[in-house]
Amino acid sequence: MDFSYTILIPLIPLALFLVLGIFSKKITPAISGWLGSLGLGSSFVLSLYTAYHYFLKGKVNDVYQTFIYKDTWIIFTDKLHIDMGVLIDPISVMMLVVVSTVSFMVHLYSIGYMKGDDGFTRFFAYLSLFSFSMFGLVLATNLFQMYIFWELVGVSSYLLIGYYYTKPSAVAAGKKAFIVTRFADLGFLLGILILSYYTGTFDFDLLTNPEGSIITNGVASSFMGLSVLTWAILLIFIGGAGKSAMFPLHIWLPDAMEGPTPVSALIHAATMVVAGVYLVARMFPLYYFLDNGFALDVVAYVGAFSALFAAIIAVTQTDIKRVLAFSTMSQIGYMMLALGVSKYEGHDGLGFMASMFHLFTHAMFKGLLFLAAGSVIHAVHSNYLKDMGGLRKYMPITNIVFLIAALSIAGFPGFAGFFSKDEILVAAFESNMLLYVIGVFVAGLTAFYMFRLYFGIFWGKETKFEHAPHESPLSMTIPMLFLAFMSIAGGYIHFSEYVTADHQSFEAHLNYPLAAITVGVGLIGIIIAYVLYKKETSIPLKLSNSFGSFYKWTYDKFYIDEIYLFVTKKIIFGLIAAPAAWFDKHIVDASMIGIGNATASLSNRIKGMQSGKFQDYAMSFIGGGVVIAMIIFYIWIN
Amino acid sequence: MIEGISIYEILTLTSILFFIGVYGFFTRENLITILMSIELILNAAAVNFVIINTYLFPDFLQGAIFSIFIIALAAAETALAIAIIINLYKLVTSVEVRDTETMKH
Numbered sequence: 001m002d003f004s005y006t007i008l009i010p011l012i013p014l015a016l017f018l019v020l021g022i023f024s025k026k027i028t029p030a031i032s033g034w035l036g037s038l039g040l041g042s043s044f045v046l047s048l049y050t051a052y053h054y055f056l057k058g059k060v061n062d063v064y065q066t067f068i069y070k071d072t073w074i075i076f077t078d079k080l081h082i083d084m085g086v087l088i089d090p091i092s093v094m095m096l097v098v099v100s101t102v103s104f105m106v107h108l109y110s111i112g113y114m115k116g117d118d119g120f121t122r123f124f125a126y127l128s129l130f131s132f133s134m135f136g137l138v139l140a141t142n143l144f145q146m147y148i149f150w151e152l153v154g155v156s157s158y159l160l161i162g163y164y165y166t167k168p169s170a171v172a173a174g175k176k177a178f179i180v181t182r183f184a185d186l187g188f189l190l191g192i193l194i195l196s197y198y199t200g201t202f203d204f205d206l207l208t209n210p211e212g213s214i215i216t217n218g219v220a221s222s223f224m225g226l227s228v229l230t231w232a233i234l235l236i237f238i239g240g241a242g243k244s245a246m247f248p249l250h251i252w253l254p255d256a257m258e259g260p261t262p263v264s265a266l267i268h269a270a271t272m273v274v275a276g277v278y279l280v281a282r283m284f285p286l287y288y289f290l291d292n293g294f295a296l297d298v299v300a301y302v303g304a305f306s307a308l309f310a311a312i313i314a315v316t317q318t319d320i321k322r323v324l325a326f327s328t329m330s331q332i333g334y335m336m337l338a339l340g341v342s343k344y345e346g347h348d349g350l351g352f353m354a355s356m357f358h359l360f361t362h363a364m365f366k367g368l369l370f371l372a373a374g375s376v377i378h379a380v381h382s383n384y385l386k387d388m389g390g391l392r393k394y395m396p397i398t399n400i401v402f403l404i405a406a407l408s409i410a411g412f413p414g415f416a417g418f419f420s421k422d423e424i425l426v427a428a429f430e431s432n433m434l435l436y437v438i439g440v441f442v443a444g445l446t447a448f449y450m451f452r453l454y455f456g457i458f459w460g461k462e463t464k465f466e467h468a469p470h471e472s473p474l475s476m477t478i479p480m481l482f483l484a485f486m487s488i489a490g491g492y493i494h495f496s497e498y499v500t501a502d503h504q505s506f507e508a509h510l511n512y513p514l515a516a517i518t519v520g521v522g523l524i525g526i527i528i529a530y531v532l533y534k535k536e537t538s539i540p541l542k543l544s545n546s547f548g549s550f551y552k553w554t555y556d557k558f559y560i561d562e563i564y565l566f567v568t569k570k571i572i573f574g575l576i577a578a579p580a581a582w583f584d585k586h587i588v589d590a591s592m593i594g595i596g597n598a599t600a601s602l603s604n605r606i607k608g609m610q611s612g613k614f615q616d617y618a619m620s621f622i623g624g625g626v627v628i629a630m631i632i633f634y635i636w637i638n
Numbered sequence: 639m640i641e642g643i644s645i646y647e648i649l650t651l652t653s654i655l656f657f658i659g660v661y662g663f664f665t666r667e668n669l670i671t672i673l674m675s676i677e678l679i680l681n682a683a684a685v686n687f688v689i690i691n692t693y694l695f696p697d698f699l700q701g702a703i704f705s706i707f708i709i710a711l712a713a714a715e716t717a718l719a720i721a722i723i724i725n726l727y728k729l730v731t732s733v734e735v736r737d738t739e740t741m742k743h
Contacts, residue, residue, distance in 0.1 A: 612739035
């Protein structure tokens, strides 16, 4: 079997980025939109073909094989070198499908959504750049290649968040996203350096081979009671947590909603933010086998806490995109939780499979939620719930797809989210009761805030609009309908046959009692939302007042941003940077300026010696010559 | 080789010539006379070349040839200097050194 053609999947968007970027002034918007979509469409078809090819024929002795095609790029030593290439295994193929599907849909959607925008071609060029980077990240054969593409997705995310660069808030949000993730990536880089120093390789197939010497023998060195390799993968997880907006590195994600809505759907819901999950999944054997899975426990608890934390905040937010952003953070926390409770072999690897399954279904329904929210925003020109209400009459298709996505994320039986969430909770139940309870509680909260949003937008008060909102054009509704289809159908894929930790299929069944609990909790959430928000009532206001300061705290996102500001402004700037700047200005610079000033004033004093009479100069010349001659003569006779 | 006159006497003469030139160069106020002083310095050097060649290395001719170089150089230099002085005269209607003091800081 030959999968080397998969290299085309990232290269097509790269070529498009170059074409659209270089000729952005010459290509008319109509052409650039379709060109971008065509390119991504071909990547999409190739990805589907790869998936078909791989999952049907990639098995040898019931184990999915790993295919690697690579070239050596930079050589450090005989053993340690950086390669560039593609790695085909179940999770990378699955990610290819996720990324290309959502990216293709977002491209199509953007043709309608961004219509008439000044930077239309630029927008598509950035989208292509992002797709290229994301495909490269997914297909990376080694940590270093992944790191390169990791930074590239960071850059494209920065460019797209700050797409409306005339808006100061968008610029600030772009900077914030870039700096926070960069800060996290420092951990990633340190982790890579430590790991490669002790193991002598970057390659995933050597690092994550459960029978390989790295996992079975480990490394003798330890630091503070843990193997250095565990520290390395914890540092790498910091990078993953930064990209995946895990607490406490999540602060950039809500602000990133300043970008155009298709960007939020593609980057900040479906693909880039799950890169952290993908990273942990990619290195899963290391996380699982080193130090009895200490690092994996960290992943699980960070994930569970983020899921809970974000879900609570999402309940109170009024900007619909921010609700979705916190929801994304919460769902990614779920995936991390699932990875964290997973084991390696056979049915015990349920968590791993569930995490990947949820990644897949989440990409579909969360992408859809964002696209639908974009459609709403497109119609009413506002992000805020207070400007919406009763939209079901004006936007029937958006209404239906939003409902499907909301039911899916709430875990309503029969929808995709139900299946993946159920697997996650089963995995959590089998390993850790506390995490399971958190998971169920978050499931209820998710159902509640999602239907608060749904009823708030499409039902609730009958808002009077100056211009009656209208349904979005076909180029926007068709991608939404496709994703709506996937939000239901995605759940019926038997993931346990395809994507597992040890590349072997196992049978996963619904656990009916547990599923019933989850569904019950979800239904309670939906019913509460129905009672509170179906018709406009004063109950929500009273409720929020009765919670008092807790509501205020939640509404202000537990002041994490303010804590960051305090730490950066007051402590880092005030106590470290400002004195350093003072030292630089008054000591380092001042000494240099002092030398300059002294020279200038000295030369001011002695410039009177320059009389303009050349005879004086000749006198000095001869005098100097005589003095030098006398000195030489004196030395000579001694 | 001149009968009855040793090299020392001639070198003394050229030294005197040289220092008259230097003295004139420092003290004269008129650019033309300064130029003449420079000529004296150059000629002292040229005579030195010839004398040393004749007295010490009679079999060679380099010193004599070099003195011819110096004469050519002096001629060229004088032509240039005169040109400058004429232009200066057009500018300030004077060839006195004190009228050319503006060429400073």
